[in-house]
Amino acid sequence: MDVSILTVFPEIYTNFLQTSLMKRAQEKDIVSFDVCAFSSFCKDKERIDSPTVGHGSGMAIRPDVIERAVDVQEKKYGKAYRIFLTPQGEKLDQRLTKKLAMSFVENDHVMLVAGRYEGIDERAHTEYVDIEVSIGDYILMGGDLPAMVLLETVMRYIPSVVGKSESVEKDSFSGAFLDFPTYTAPPRVWKDREIPPILLDGHHAKIDEWRLNN
Numbered sequence: 025m026d027v028s029i030l031t032v033f034p035e036i037y038t039n040f041l042q043t044s045l046m047k048r049a050q051e052k053d054i055v056s057f058d059v060c061a062f063s064s065f066c067k068d069k070e071r072i073d074s075p076t077v078g079h080g081s082g083m084a085i086r087p088d089v090i091e092r093a094v095d096v097q098e099k100k101y102g103k104a105y106r107i108f109l110t111p112q113g114e115k116l117d118q119r120l121t122k123k124l125a126m127s128f129v130e131n132d133h134v135m136l137v138a139g140r141y142e143g144i145d146e147r148a149h150t151e152y153v154d155i156e157v158s159i160g161d162y163i164l165m166g167g168d169l170p171a172m173v174l175l176e177t178v179m180r181y182i183p184s185v186v187g188k189s190e191s192v193e194k195d196s197f198s199g200a201f202l203d204f205p206t207y208t209a210p211p212r213v214w215k216d217r218e219i220p221p222i223l224l225d226g227h228h229a230k231i232d233e234w235r236l237n238n
């Protein structure tokens with residue numbers, strides 16, 4: 025699976041993609057990332073942004089730059105499922121995460137488009153978007169942190185990225201309930217606090233019932 029990431033600041037992704045889950049997914053050849061600066065689709069001195077039209081000042085990313093980026097990346101990896109990160113998008117929750125994970129599995133090429141400034145020219149947006157995703161009702165400086173949040177949550181659902189698939193299915197938000205309290209042993213007692221005895225007696229059904237209630 026090829027994932028193209030179109031961004032103003034490719035350097036933001038360097039450590040993220042070399043760490044933990046993302047690193048493992050690449051080492052296992054499950055996914056390959058191609059992080060591209062919008063500027064790499066521009067000629068020398070050509071700007072990636074233009075002033076927005078109408079009242080209020082600001083800059084937005086030009087539609088012809090998006091066009092070139094999409095064309096070049098799709099020529100390399102084939103037609104993409106195109107995800108735009110914007111505050112107006114569909115809110116990312118665990119249900120949408122599962123749906124997006126399916127899209128990742130079903131499409132050999134997924135493209136994440138992270139805007140900055142006042143966003144992306146509406147015409148390019150309308151022309152290319154397959155789904156628009158927001159990570160919450162607040163405005164960030166751009167779509168890069170949202171793209172990383174999306175990747176981290178989606179990759180956990182891609183078969184064989186997370187070691188034990190059970191740890192994905194049983195964790196927070198996957199079911200109707202939130203995560204249950206976690207204890208480590210050793211130490212069995214820490215600062216006079218003991219581990220609930222039921223967790224130590226090896227009776228799985230009783231432990232599951234306790235977890236549902238805690």
Ligand code: ADE
Pocket residue numbers: 109110111157158159160161162163164165166167170
């Ligand atoms: N870009 C700026 N804010 C955003 C948000 N909350 N979600 C997705 N993309 C964004």
